[in-house]
Amino acid sequence: MRDEEKKAAGGKQSAVSGKRESVSNKNPTSAGFSFLSSFIPHPSSLIPSQVPHPSSLILSFVVFLVLLYGVVYPNLHVLVASLLRDGAWSVGNYVEALSSRTVQESIASSIGLSLLTVLLCALVGVPLAFLFERYAFPARRLFATLATLPLVLPPLVGTVAFIFLCGESGILARAVQWAFDLRSAPWSLRGWTALLIFHTYTMYPFFYVLTGAGLRLTDAGLSEAARSLGAQPFTVLRRVVLPQLTPSLIAAALLTFMTSMASFSAPLLFGGGVRVLTLEIYNARQRGDGAVALTETVILAIISLCALLFFQRYEGTRRFVAAAMKGTARRRSPIKSGTTRAVAVICGSVFSIALALPVATLVLVSFAREGGWTTQALPPSYTLDNYARLLTEGGTGEVIINSLLMSGIAALAALCWSFCAASLVAGGKRSSGVRSRWRRVVSLLVLVPWALPGTVVAISISEAYGETNPLTGSFILVGTFWILPVIYFLRFMPLVVRAVQASMEQIDPALEEAAGSLGAHWWQRFWRVRLPLIWHGALAGALLAFVIALGEYVASVLVFVPSNRPISIAIASEMRDFRLGTAAAYGVILIFIIAASMAIAARLEKRRR
Amino acid sequence: MTFLSLQNISKRYDATVAVADLSLAIERGEFFGLLGPSGCGKTTTLRMIAGLETPDRGVIQFDGRDITRLSPERRGFGMVFQNYALFPHLDVFENVAFGLRARRRPKAEITERVKSALQLVQLPGYERRRTGELSGGQQQRVAIARAISIEPALLLFDEPLSNLDVALREETRGELRELVARLNLTAVYVTHDQEEAFALCDRICVMSEGRSLQTGTPRELYERPAEALVARFLGRNNLIKAMRLSASHVRSATFKTLEGGHTLNVFVRKEDLSPLNSAATLAIRPEYLRLSKTEIVEDNTLQATVREINFTGATTSIKLDAGGLALEALVIQADGLSVGDACMVMLPPQHITILGMNKGMRDERRDEG
Numbered sequence: 001m002r003d004e005e006k007k008a009a010g011g012k013q014s015a016v017s018g019k020r021e022s023v024s025n026k027n028p029t030s031a032g033f034s035f036l037s038s039f040i041p042h043p044s045s046l047i048p049s050q051v052p053h054p055s056s057l058i059l060s061f062v063v064f065l066v067l068l069y070g071v072v073y074p075n076l077h078v079l080v081a082s083l084l085r086d087g088a089w090s091v092g093n094y095v096e097a098l099s100s101r102t103v104q105e106s107i108a109s110s111i112g113l114s115l116l117t118v119l120l121c122a123l124v125g126v127p128l129a130f131l132f133e134r135y136a137f138p139a140r141r142l143f144a145t146l147a148t149l150p151l152v153l154p155p156l157v158g159t160v161a162f163i164f165l166c167g168e169s170g171i172l173a174r175a176v177q178w179a180f181d182l183r184s185a186p187w188s189l190r191g192w193t194a195l196l197i198f199h200t201y202t203m204y205p206f207f208y209v210l211t212g213a214g215l216r217l218t219d220a221g222l223s224e225a226a227r228s229l230g231a232q233p234f235t236v237l238r239r240v241v242l243p244q245l246t247p248s249l250i251a252a253a254l255l256t257f258m259t260s261m262a263s264f265s266a267p268l269l270f271g272g273g274v275r276v277l278t279l280e281i282y283n284a285r286q287r288g289d290g291a292v293a294l295t296e297t298v299i300l301a302i303i304s305l306c307a308l309l310f311f312q313r314y315e316g317t318r319r320f321v322a323a324a325m326k327g328t329a330r331r332r333s334p335i336k337s338g339t340t341r342a343v344a345v346i347c348g349s350v351f352s353i354a355l356a357l358p359v360a361t362l363v364l365v366s367f368a369r370e371g372g373w374t375t376q377a378l379p380p381s382y383t384l385d386n387y388a389r390l391l392t393e394g395g396t397g398e399v400i401i402n403s404l405l406m407s408g409i410a411a412l413a414a415l416c417w418s419f420c421a422a423s424l425v426a427g428g429k430r431s432s433g434v435r436s437r438w439r440r441v442v443s444l445l446v447l448v449p450w451a452l453p454g455t456v457v458a459i460s461i462s463e464a465y466g467e468t469n470p471l472t473g474s475f476i477l478v479g480t481f482w483i484l485p486v487i488y489f490l491r492f493m494p495l496v497v498r499a500v501q502a503s504m505e506q507i508d509p510a511l512e513e514a515a516g517s518l519g520a521h522w523w524q525r526f527w528r529v530r531l532p533l534i535w536h537g538a539l540a541g542a543l544l545a546f547v548i549a550l551g552e553y554v555a556s557v558l559v560f561v562p563s564n565r566p567i568s569i570a571i572a573s574e575m576r577d578f579r580l581g582t583a584a585a586y587g588v589i590l591i592f593i594i595a596a597s598m599a600i601a602a603r604l605e606k607r608r609r
Numbered sequence: 610m611t612f613l614s615l616q617n618i619s620k621r622y623d624a625t626v627a628v629a630d631l632s633l634a635i636e637r638g639e640f641f642g643l644l645g646p647s648g649c650g651k652t653t654t655l656r657m658i659a660g661l662e663t664p665d666r667g668v669i670q671f672d673g674r675d676i677t678r679l680s681p682e683r684r685g686f687g688m689v690f691q692n693y694a695l696f697p698h699l700d701v702f703e704n705v706a707f708g709l710r711a712r713r714r715p716k717a718e719i720t721e722r723v724k725s726a727l728q729l730v731q732l733p734g735y736e737r738r739r740t741g742e743l744s745g746g747q748q749q750r751v752a753i754a755r756a757i758s759i760e761p762a763l764l765l766f767d768e769p770l771s772n773l774d775v776a777l778r779e780e781t782r783g784e785l786r787e788l789v790a791r792l793n794l795t796a797v798y799v800t801h802d803q804e805e806a807f808a809l810c811d812r813i814c815v816m817s818e819g820r821s822l823q824t825g826t827p828r829e830l831y832e833r834p835a836e837a838l839v840a841r842f843l844g845r846n847n848l849i850k851a852m853r854l855s856a857s858h859v860r861s862a863t864f865k866t867l868e869g870g871h872t873l874n875v876f877v878r879k880e881d882l883s884p885l886n887s888a889a890t891l892a893i894r895p896e897y898l899r900l901s902k903t904e905i906v907e908d909n910t911l912q913a914t915v916r917e918i919n920f921t922g923a924t925t926s927i928k929l930d931a932g933g934l935a936l937e938a939l940v941i942q943a944d945g946l947s948v949g950d951a952c953m954v955m956l957p958p959q960h961i962t963i964l965g966m967n968k969g970m971r972d973e974r975r976d977e978g
Contacts, residue, residue, distance in 0.1 A: 510694035513661050516681040517688040518708030518759060528707070532698040 059420045066417060067445045070490050073474070074464035075301070075448070078456075081463060082294040093295040103296065106275040111303070113192075113276060114260035117199040121256050122249070124200060125207025128351075133215040136332040137341055143348040144212075149355050151205045152594050154551020156265040156568045157587040158202050160575060161358035163189065163269060164365045164584065166197075171361060174377040190272030198266045201358075203259055207252040214248030215241075254311045258304055262453030264554040269575075277303075278455045278554070285459070285558065293459065301456045308451035359591065366584035373580070386585040400589065403550055403566040406481075410488035411546035414496040415538060421446055421493075422500035450494035454554035457491050462559045481564050487555050492545035499541020503534035540601040547594040610673060612637040612795055613658070613763060618667035620653055620819075627653040628664070629819040635797065635812075640789055642810030643799045646842065650819035651799045652767055658797060659765050660684050671763070682711070687756030688765040692772065693748045695740040701727070701751050702736035708759035726754040729788060746777045753785070757792065764789065764796040770805060782808055803843050807831070815839050831894075837964050840892040847898070847936050848964075849873075849891040861958070864891060869934030874908045875961045890964040897960040898938035900927065901953045902946065909956040915946050929954055 085092045097103045132144040150158065166172050168185040176186045218241060226236045242249075264278040271279065277300045284293035366386055368379030391397050425443040449457055465477035477483040507530065515525045553568035560569050567586055574583035615633040619626075628650040635641045643651040656662040658669065660681035669677045676684060687708075695704050705723045714722075727733050730750035740748060749769060756764060769785075770778045786809050789796050800806050806813050807827040814824040815838075823835040834840035837848055851864035851873065862877045867888075875891065899905070913936065917928035925943050929936045931954060938954065946952060 508692065508694060510690045510692060511696060513659075513681070514688065514690055514694040514755075515696075515707065515711070516661070517659055517684070517686060517765075518711055518755065519682045519685065520707070520711040521682055524711050528710075529696060 059423055062417070063421050063424055063442060066421075067442065069474075070486075071445050071448050074460035075452075077464040078294055078301075078460040079298055082291070082298045085291075093291050097292060097295040097299070102275065102280065103292075103299075106277050106280040106296075107299065107303075109274050110261055110277040110300070113195060113199070113263075113274070114257045116196055117203060117260040118253050118256045120196060120200040121204040121207050122253065125204040125252070126211050126249070128204075129208050129211035129215060131344070131348075133212050134332060135344065136334040137344045137348070139345065139348065140332075143352050146352040146355055147208055148205050149359070150202045151209070152547070152591070152598055153202065153359070154548075154553065154568065154590060154594070155202065155263065156553040156571060157362070157551060157590055158358065159198065159265040159269050160571060160583055160587055161362040162198055162201070162266075164580070165358050165361040166194075167270070171364075171377055178377050189270050191270075191274055194270045194272070195266055195274060198270075199260055199263065201355075203256045206255045206259070207249075210248040210252040210255075211245060214245045217248075218244045251311070254307055258307050258451055258453075261300065261304055261307075262455065262554065264453075264455060264557075278453060281455050281459065282558065294463065297456050297459045301452055304451050304453060304456070305448070308447060362584050362587050362591070364584075365580055366588045368581045368584070370579055370581045386581040387589075389582065390585050390589070399565055399567055399570045399586075402564055403568075404593075406485045406564075406566060407488060407546050407549035407552075409485040410492065410549050411496070411542045413485070413489050414493035414545050415500075415542040417489075417493060418496040418500040418538065418541070421497045422504055425497065425501055446494050446497050449490045450492075454487075454491060454552065455558065458487055458555035458558040461487055461490070478559065479561055481561065483559050483561070484556060484564070484566065487559065488545075488549035488552060491552070491555065492548055495545050495548070496538070496541040499544070500534060500538045503537030504530070506537075507533050536604045536607050540604040543597045543601040543604075547597045550593060551590055611635070611670070612639070612672060613797075614670045615654070615658070616668045616670070618654070618657060618664045618669065620650075620657060620662060620664050626819050628657070631667075631816075631819070631821050633814055633821070633824070635795065637795055638793060640786070640796045640798065640809055640811045642806040642813035643797065643816060644803060644806040644813050644842075645801065645816035647801055648818075649816040651801075651816050653819075654816070655688075655765055655767055655797060655799045658763070659686055659688050684763075685759065685761060686763040686765055687759055687761030689749075689752050689756050689767065689769045691768045693752040693769075695748055695751055695755075697740060699740070700736070701732070701738050701740060701743070704740060704751055705755045705758050707755060712759070722758055723754075726758040727751075729757065729792075730754045731784075745773055746781060749773060749781060753788070757788075757794070761794070764794045766796060766798040766800075768800055771800075771802075778805070785809065815842060817842070833962055834892060834964065837890050837892070840962070840964060845895050845937060845939070846892045847895060849893070849934065851889055851891050853887055853889060864889065866891075866934055869911070869932040871911050871931065871934060873956060873961065874958050875963060876958050877963065892962045892964055893956055893960055895926065895937045895939040896924075897957055898936060899955040899957065900929075900938055900940060900944065900946065901955070902944070902950070903953070905953050905955050907955055909958055909961075911954050911956070913952055913954045915948050915950045915952060918943055918946065918948060 082093055083089055083091065128147060132140060132147065153161070164170050166189050168188040170189070173185045173187060173189075176182070177184070180186075222240050222244070223236050226240045227233075231239065262278060263276070264282070267274060267276045267279045268282070277296055281293050281296045281300065284290075284296060365373075365379065367382040367384070369381045369383045369385065372381050373379040390400075421442065425439055425446065452460075461483065462478050465474050465483070468474065468476055477486060511529055511533070512525050515529045520528065550566075551568060552566065553572065556566050556568055557572065560566065565573075567590055571583045571586045571590075574580075574586065611634045613633075613635040615631060618628055618631045620628040631650070631654060633641075633654075643654055645651050653662060657664050660676070660679055660683075663678060667677070668675060671684075696707065699707070702723055705726050706719050709719045709722060723736070724733070727735060730753050732747060732750050732754065735743070735747070735751075740751065743751065749772075752769070766785075770781055773781060782805060798806070798809055810827065812824060812826055813830060815822045815830060817838050823830060823839050825833075830839060831843055834843060834846075840846040840848060850867040852867065854863040854865050854872070860877060862875055864873045864875055865871070866873060873891065911931040911934070913929040913931040915927060916930050916935075917926075919926040919928075920943075924939045924941060927938045927940060927943065927946065929938060929952075936954060
């Protein structure tokens with residue numbers, strides 16, 4: 001959040017950089033999710049130091065090398081491969097794919113599901129943000145923090161928890177069945193409804209967090225001015241508040257749309273008859289139908305990239321957000337009436353319980369004795385065996401170490417690389433022409449792997465590096481330990497770059513200029529000024545990439561090596577074998593590591609302030 | 610030899626011209642001001658002197674050396690930034706020591722010099738304080754201490770007082786002047802505040818739209834502005850459009866005002882000679898106008914009506930209408946005058962300045978358009 005506030009606040013401060021500190025006292029709810037806010041289109045970056053960087057040539061070289069081999073080449077490779085048929089150029093693959101009913105249906109389902117998800121998430125997230133940002137009531141902070149809970153839940157773990165809770169043999173269904181003495185399960189968790197409920201549960205925080213950040217940015221003085229001009233509260237909302245929120249809402253809608261397009265675990269486990277593109281790609285690959293998988297991958301990539309381009313286009317078109325930061329500080333209005341207060345608290349509690357239930361279920365099931373839970377609402381007997389087995393049995397403890405190692409490597413590489421990339425990208429608008437055009441290209445390329453669904457990244461890397469090709473300098477990654485760290489790195493380095501970039505843009509350019517005028521050379525400026533000021537933010541970003549990589553499933557399932565399975569693959573296979581307790585125990589351990597890392601990240605963010 | 614010279618410096622950002630063909634010559638030991646409204650290019654000029662920007666054209670020479678493309682860390686100039694730019698992760702001591710550490714000075718020397726720098730800015734004992742805990746004025750002093758700790762060859766100030774409140778600003782101003790004089794430093798000071806520039810600087814360059822309008826001592830600028838923009842920017846001024854009537858001869862000339870058609874006698878210097886019947890702008894400071902309710906039998910006395918009286922504290926501003934010519938007078942007391950009264954207003958010829966003839970008129974028109 002903080003990055004964005006500062007960034008947007010710093011918008012028009014090219015000349016008067018002195019005011020920057022004055023806007024930093026915003027409240028820090030839901031710390032640790034600042035990465036989300038870095039996706040709000042922001043007006044214009046601060047103008048960076050003009051002091052030339054002699055090392056920038058080496059930096060550019062490293063950055064371009066990684067982008068070339070990690071982003072450009074694999075994706076072009078897939079595109080070219082999809083356009084080749086029996087060694088000749090042809091659009092036959094596409095004609096065939098687009099005329100097939102299955103593919104048509106899956107495109108329509110993917111887009112339809114994503115649009116509906118956006119709508120539902122907006123309906124839940126936006127009012128919630130208004131409630132928590134605009135009004136004060138007991139336990140508001142607790143609820144506000146709980147509301148971001150689904151963000152730390154890896155999709156696969158969330159899906160598993162959802163099945164335990166709401167599935168046809170889950171706790172809720174069994175409880176209803178038992179209470180009303182029904183003969184069969186009251187519902188089945190399949191198809192559109194299930195997918196939409198689950199998507200809303202996991203993705204509404206995008207709207208909640210970004211709208212909240214946007215609301216904190218809006219100038220209360222503007223609303224007060226509108227009121228004093230005689231506007232009714234509703235008019236103020238429609239004509240003053242919502243226009244200011246548009247950048248946040250657009251960003252949230254796109255994040256939700258793209259996440260939903262990439263969603264894989266939920267359609268896989270309880271999608272029922274709903275065919276979505278990610279699932280079709282997986283199925284085609286399992287069938288060994290490489291051409292179809294490639295074609296569908298390109299189609300999915302194109303849809304996601306269109307969304308990204310729309311987002312980039314939109315970036316910077318709404319400049320007024322930052323216009324008035326000198327306004328009055330907005331205070332949360334306390335809810336005075338006793339009844340309303342009670343309603344707010346009750347709604348908040350019910351909501352929070354609903355949010356926490358899947359996690360609670362997961363914990364509960366992780367203690368259930370394997371095979372002991374059949375028709376009862378709750379598991380009848382509890383044991384620590386699941387955890388004991390995880391940690392002692394050969395091969396299982398290894399899974400956790402594997403995951404930690406691979407995510408750690410990816411996060412560390414992303415951290416180092418981000419310093420290079422962000423130094424290039426965190427450029428100002430002042431330097432014009434070729435340089436800034438290159439900058440835009442770099443920042444777009446950095447974003448591409450983030451915008452592409454995990455399925456696409458996994459397929460493009462495995463296709464591009466499946467066989468040696470000395471001409472393009474490609475080497476074999478498929479089947480080696482390194483394929484997953486590389487994919488994790490590519491998928492999540494945009495988050496780290498954004499975090500580092502946000503931290504860099506927060507630095508007053510005058511600081512490095514002052515260091516320069518005091519006689520510090522570029523390496524001294526980097527070590528003594530820039531690094532001490534950004535390492536908190538950078539490390540927080542790297543931790544975030546680490547935890548997301550830890551729970552990664554979508555790409556892992558396509559390319560993992562049996563000797564080197566990550567946790568998510570282990571969870572899926574335990575689920576297949578109906579060893580629910582073990583699967584849940586894995587999930588709980590994962591959540592535990594994630595929560596710990598996020599706490600550290602949040603603390604780092606706080607230190608940064 | 611000129612200590613610091615800027616020769617025909619130009620700088621543009623995309624389409625906007627920041628500095629156009631600017632030349633300056635600053636002498637050793639001088640406190641030199643760059644004065645102008647925001648966006649006039651004064652800060653860009655300072656940044657080019659510091660090496661933070663490179664001019665597109667022109668040459669900057671320092672002590673006989675061409676430093677146009679020298680990087681800032683090799684110049685050894687101290688700079689005080691508008692927002693102070695104190696390193697937030699370092700304490701006061703480390704901030705002041707930064708430049709010395711960059712120069713890899715021995716530890717004992719660093720301690721010694723930081724101490725004496727802090728003494729100079731009257732902050733002894735603040736070494737271990739974090740910069741965030743300091744007040745604006747104290748941060749300002751730390752920034753100055755940091756800049757002087759490296760024994761700069763030239764001290765650059767970018768509106769350093771603009772973030773302080775009025776009382777503190779005047780106090781710091783005095784101390785700053787004294788400090789620079791005591792250390793025998795040469796300073797370039799950027800400000801948009803005329804009073805500040807006048808109080809601090811030996812010489813001032815008034816800038817507008819990237820150009821230098823006039824360079825001179827505060828007194829010269831105030832008394833003899835070269836053109837209407839300078840006259841207007843440096844305090845209030847009555848600007849009167851007029852035509853020259855009498856033939857050109859040194860000492861005195863007669864002008865006829867375009868508004869009101871009054872005849873004014875003006876003392877003329879050699880450089881103000883101009884052809885007959887040409888347009889000019891006359892300037893007279895409001896404090897030089899003399900008002901009287903009774904008849905004055907002197908040159909340049911006009912009949913006027915009081916339009917507005919504004920009491921502003923030490924002085925009172927009286928707006929007058931002299932037969933279509935609007936004038937403003939500053940007096941200590943309104944002297945029993947009230948709105949609507951008729952009175953006599955006298956414009957002492959020795960205080961009337963003839964502004965750059967055609968230029969003045971052109972600027973005038975553009976301003977109104």
